[in-house]
Amino acid sequence: MKKYLIAMICMAFSVEAKAQIVDILGSLGIQGAMTSSSVAGVEKMQRTLSNVQVQQGLAELNAEIQTKYFGDYRGIQKSDLDFDGFKGLEWNVGSDNLAEYYVELSGVSRELCHYLNFNGGAKRVEINGGQKCQVAKNILRLYY
Numbered sequence: 001m002k003k004y005l006i007a008m009i010c011m012a013f014s015v016e017a018k019a020q021i022v023d024i025l026g027s028l029g030i031q032g033a034m035t036s037s038s039v040a041g042v043e044k045m046q047r048t049l050s051n052v053q054v055q056q057g058l059a060e061l062n063a064e065i066q067t068k069y070f071g072d073y074r075g076i077q078k079s080d081l082d083f084d085g086f087k088g089l090e091w092n093v094g095s096d097n098l099a100e101y102y103v104e105l106s107g108v109s110r111e112l113c114h115y116l117n118f119n120g121g122a123k124r125v126e127i128n129g130g131q132k133c134q135v136a137k138n139i140l141r142l143y144y
Contacts, residue, residue, distance in 0.1 A: 050087075051115045054105075057086050058120060061103060062144055065093065073101035096143060105140045113138040 061083045069076060073095040085091060090106040100123070108116070113133030117125050122142035127133055 047111060051112055051119075054086055054089070054112060054116065055119055055121075057083075058103065058116075058142070061091075061093075062121070065101060065144075069101075072098060074098055076101050100143055102141045102143045105142070106137070108133075108138040108140050110134070110136060110138065113140060116140055116142065 061081070064081055064083055065073070065076065068081070076093050076095045078091075078093050081093070086105065089108060092104045092106075093101060094104070095101050103122075105116070110133050113127060117127065117133065117140075120140075120142045122144055124143045126141040126143070128135065128138055
């Protein structure tokens with residue numbers, strides 16, 4: 001892209017209307033740079049929004065579980081809940097003991113894995129059976 005831009009600028013200097021052509025080429029170069037940075041910004045915003053939506057879904061799911069089971073989480077089942085789920089993620093719930101339950105998310109991206117590890121609101125987080133967020137599709141178990 002830079003080679004073509006340089007070649008066009010050189011050709012522009014060889015014609016009489018070089019001021020207008022140079023201005024046009026300069027503005028095209030600036031617009032191209034702005035467009036590429038805008039696309040990168042939009043992609044980052046979409047990833048961040050997706051992460052926040054998962055965090056919001058966890059808050060909704062936890063609110064439903066805590067109001068439905070009132071601290072006794074034995075026998076907690078996904079089928080008993082009205083929660084719609086997470087976009088692009090498999091999920092399940094279970095009881096760890098009388099006073100603790102977990103939400104398991106499968107197919108979690110590396111970025112979302114790191115995000116939920118610090119922003120999931122859980123007492124503790126188990127990633128890939130005790131490992132770290134290293135693979136493209138992670139399994140997280142968030143204990144509440």
